[in-house]
Amino acid sequence: MAVLTPQRSAPDSGAPQRESRRIGFSQRLGRWDVKLSPYLYISPFFILFAVTGLFPLGYTAFVSVHEWSLLGGQGDFVGLENFTFVLAQPTFWKALVNTLSIFVFSSVPQVVIAITIAALLDQNLRAATFWRMGVLIPYVVAPVAVSMIFGRLFADQYGLINAMLNTIGLDSIAWHGDRIASHVAIATMVNYRWMGYNALIFLAAMQAVPRDLYEAAVIDGAGRVRQFFSITVPQIRSTIIFVVITSTIGGLQIFDEVRLFDSIGLGGPDQNWMTTVVYMYDLAWGDQHSLGRASAVAWMLFILIVVIGLVNFLVTQRISSNAAVKKPKRKSTTGGNA
Amino acid sequence: MLSSTRPTRRTAARTLQATAGVAAIALALTACGGSGDAAEGESGDDSPITLKVATFNNFGYTEEVLAEYTEEHPNVKVEHVTAATSDDARANLTTKLAAGGEGLADIEAIEVDWLPELMQYPDLFTDLADPELDGRWVDWKVEQATTLEGKVIGYGTDIGPEAICYRSDLFEEAGLPTDREEVAELLGGEDATWEDYFAAGRDFVKESDAAWYDSVGGTFQGMVNQLPEAFEDAETGEPKPLADNTEVKDIYDEITASVEDGLSAGLVQWEGDWDAGFQNDAFATMICPAWMTGPVEERAGGVEGWDVANVFPGGGGNWGGSFLTVPASGENAEAAKELAAWLTAPEQQSRFFESAGTFPSQLEAQDSEAVQAATNPFFNDAPVGEIFATRAQTIEGAPFKGAHYFGIRDEVTNALNRVDVTKSQDADEAWDEAVQKASALG
Numbered sequence: 001m002a003v004l005t006p007q008r009s010a011p012d013s014g015a016p017q018r019e020s021r022r023i024g025f026s027q028r029l030g031r032w033d034v035k036l037s038p039y040l041y042i043s044p045f046f047i048l049f050a051v052t053g054l055f056p057l058g059y060t061a062f063v064s065v066h067e068w069s070l071l072g073g074q075g076d077f078v079g080l081e082n083f084t085f086v087l088a089q090p091t092f093w094k095a096l097v098n099t100l101s102i103f104v105f106s107s108v109p110q111v112v113i114a115i116t117i118a119a120l121l122d123q124n125l126r127a128a129t130f131w132r133m134g135v136l137i138p139y140v141v142a143p144v145a146v147s148m149i150f151g152r153l154f155a156d157q158y159g160l161i162n163a164m165l166n167t168i169g170l171d172s173i174a175w176h177g178d179r180i181a182s183h184v185a186i187a188t189m190v191n192y193r194w195m196g197y198n199a200l201i202f203l204a205a206m207q208a209v210p211r212d213l214y215e216a217a218v219i220d221g222a223g224r225v226r227q228f229f230s231i232t233v234p235q236i237r238s239t240i241i242f243v244v245i246t247s248t249i250g251g252l253q254i255f256d257e258v259r260l261f262d263s264i265g266l267g268g269p270d271q272n273w274m275t276t277v278v279y280m281y282d283l284a285w286g287d288q289h290s291l292g293r294a295s296a297v298a299w300m301l302f303i304l305i306v307v308i309g310l311v312n313f314l315v316t317q318r319i320s321s322n323a324a325v326k327k328p329k330r331k332s333t334t335g336g337n338a
Numbered sequence: 339m340l341s342s343t344r345p346t347r348r349t350a351a352r353t354l355q356a357t358a359g360v361a362a363i364a365l366a367l368t369a370c371g372g373s374g375d376a377a378e379g380e381s382g383d384d385s386p387i388t389l390k391v392a393t394f395n396n397f398g399y400t401e402e403v404l405a406e407y408t409e410e411h412p413n414v415k416v417e418h419v420t421a422a423t424s425d426d427a428r429a430n431l432t433t434k435l436a437a438g439g440e441g442l443a444d445i446e447a448i449e450v451d452w453l454p455e456l457m458q459y460p461d462l463f464t465d466l467a468d469p470e471l472d473g474r475w476v477d478w479k480v481e482q483a484t485t486l487e488g489k490v491i492g493y494g495t496d497i498g499p500e501a502i503c504y505r506s507d508l509f510e511e512a513g514l515p516t517d518r519e520e521v522a523e524l525l526g527g528e529d530a531t532w533e534d535y536f537a538a539g540r541d542f543v544k545e546s547d548a549a550w551y552d553s554v555g556g557t558f559q560g561m562v563n564q565l566p567e568a569f570e571d572a573e574t575g576e577p578k579p580l581a582d583n584t585e586v587k588d589i590y591d592e593i594t595a596s597v598e599d600g601l602s603a604g605l606v607q608w609e610g611d612w613d614a615g616f617q618n619d620a621f622a623t624m625i626c627p628a629w630m631t632g633p634v635e636e637r638a639g640g641v642e643g644w645d646v647a648n649v650f651p652g653g654g655g656n657w658g659g660s661f662l663t664v665p666a667s668g669e670n671a672e673a674a675k676e677l678a679a680w681l682t683a684p685e686q687q688s689r690f691f692e693s694a695g696t697f698p699s700q701l702e703a704q705d706s707e708a709v710q711a712a713t714n715p716f717f718n719d720a721p722v723g724e725i726f727a728t729r730a731q732t733i734e735g736a737p738f739k740g741a742h743y744f745g746i747r748d749e750v751t752n753a754l755n756r757v758d759v760t761k762s763q764d765a766d767e768a769w770d771e772a773v774q775k776a777s778a779l780g
Binding site: 072269 | 425429432433435436455456458459462604605606607608609610611612614615618620744745748751752753754755756759760761762775778779
């Protein structure tokens with residue numbers, strides 16, 4: 001045996017090893033199955049995202065460092081020239097300020113009013129479904145139609161709102177002449193469209209708030225307002241963060257309303273209400289036909305959204321940490337129940 | 339017909355029958371171009387094709403007219419798609435051209451304003467040059483769509499000879515003559531100048547609540563279209579520095595001075611306020627290219643008193659007009675070319691003038707009975723055919739519009755609007771900003 005074993009082990013050395021390797025492989029397969037298949041199952045989303053999201057993002061970066069005409073296609077590599085060109089344009093900075101201003105005029109009232117509407121809809125109303133569907137109607141109306149209607153309301157000389165102001169003895173507002181007035185007008189269109197949608201999201205969150213919390217609050221003598229601020233708002237915190245972030249992203253990409261606010265759609269003769277997205281569009285499809293410069297703007301807008309998104313996240317996080325005292329308590333009680 | 343290899347009695351008779359139709363010459367043209375196409379036409383008979391025609395606004399291409407073409411070419415089915423505005427059509431065309439031509443129609447209508455940008459890439463379009471069609475259009479219309487190398491990228495459809503539209507009722511209230519011949523004289527007659535036009539306006543606004551003209555944008559457009567080389571050097575295509583452009587500055591000063599005197603209604607064309615201005619007697623005159631009669635009628639429905647005066651300050655002028663192009667990426671370029679030639683034939687175009695008010699760019703159509711005798715009931719039965727035909731003859735040629743034209747023109751228009759519409763700047767500030775912005779284009 002002592003002699004034989006090494007002899008046998010020599011040719012067979014492969015066999016047990018191979019066997020053990022086979023076992024190892026199937027074991028590894030099994031391990032991979034457990035570890036990898038969840039990722040495999042969700043991979044279609046990420047593959048799609050890579051194709052439709054990540055690839056364009058990267059390709060835009062590629063385009064942005066080239067001279068690239070809409071019709072002529074790829075030109076010379078120019079490095080960061082497109083970025084420096086755009087950053088040197090007063091129109092870009094004006095558009096950026098407009099974007100932020102319109103964003104503030106739209107997102108802030110939008111979230112505040114949506115949450116109020118949701119709180120009202122959360123009451124015991126007759127025909128609740130009717131009211132709830134009602135707030136969604138503006139969302140269903142095509143943005144172009146909204147813009148056409150509001151265009152008539154906000155017309156400078158023969159608009160409905162100015163006519164009403166005049167009848168009660170006030171001066172007309174130059175909706176297309178005054179910068180802030182034009183921002184308010186555009187923000188109104190945006191708010192009209194998104195308020196109901198956000199209200200429904202808030203409403204869904206509010207309905208998930210345990211009713212016994214309210215009952216307890218009533219027993220403690222809390223009024224409606226106190227209930228709203230002390231129970232409803234903290235309880236739907238995560239939904240508020242979600243809505244704030246989505247409306248931030250939407251608010252920084254306002255396009256349709258601006259395009260349709262006047263007949264030319266490039267923010268008026270002063271570019272008073274031109275947003276960054278419209279500026280980007282004008283660079284690519286306007287007189288310059290420069291996809292390179294437009295891509296540079298697209299990237300800067302992307303970075304801006306990421307930055308503002310982070311600020312947003314931190315601020316809302318701070319708000320929610322006020323309620324952090326409650327959080328561990330809740331966790332411990334659920335843990336106790338389990 | 340003559341080129342047919344075996345001219346039997348039957349085919350000859352059939353051809354005769356068909357030729358008797360409205361589109362006699364068009365048919366003859368297609369048949370004459372025939373011998374080369376004969377083989378292709380036969381193979382075409384076997385394989386029915388659908389040709390897609392994309393236009394915008396209203397070209398007058400009705401189902402009936404297109405069906406006529408199918409009657410003559412049984413294998414060809416014509417599909418017509420219309421975009422609401424020329425801007426939509428332009429965005430669609432440029433985007434799809436940029437994407438390699440996928441999804442474009444076989445025939446794409448383009449407006450003269452987009453020509454400069456498209457002429458830089460003539461390879462994207464089929465060469466439509468055809469000696470058979472020499473002399474069909476006014477010369478300058480063909481020149482516009484011809485590249486330096488002699489390639490023709492589009493067949494002309496309509497042109498926009500300009501006249502002055504006016505409100506005879508407002509003229510009467512202000513004590514001005516109302517008859518269209520007297521008005522033409524009032525505005526300067528045959529050698530009317532812009533000075534005459536604005537002087538008449540200064541008299542008018544003293545006596546009336548209404549303004550003299552609708553918008554600085556439209557007026558500027560009319561005036562600047564008369565400069566042969568407004569913003570660029572025709573030789574080199576390089577932009578002229580706006581700061582030293584005295585011709586444009588003179589026009590700018592003339593318009594801003596008229597704004598100061600209250601001649602402008604402070605409107606922007608195609609905007610809601612402009613639409614409403616028609617109903618509110620906001621202005622008494624406007625620059626009227628032939629195709630503008632349609633939009634005016636649309637907006638001024640129920641307002642009586644509109645008329646057209648056979649006069650235009652500063653000589654003739656053309657505003658707008660379109661072409662039919664055949665994108666090179668199309669599969670049936672030859673058949674599309676034939677259809678484009680048919681659609682732009684004088685017979686068809688004079689019918690489109692009747693149905694859609696698009697004034698023909700074809701000499702024969704301009705002289706045709708249908709055009710010459712046309713009147714417009716909305717404009718107090720003005721003989722619009724005759725008026726615009728006379729106006730068309732005063733057009734000397736097409737101004738040079740290169741790749742920088744629209745960028746610079748838009749900056750000046752914006753400056754005028756800042757003075758007149760938003761009133762956010764005075765004339766000098768607005769001009770300085772336009773100069774600065776125009777130099778940043780590029």
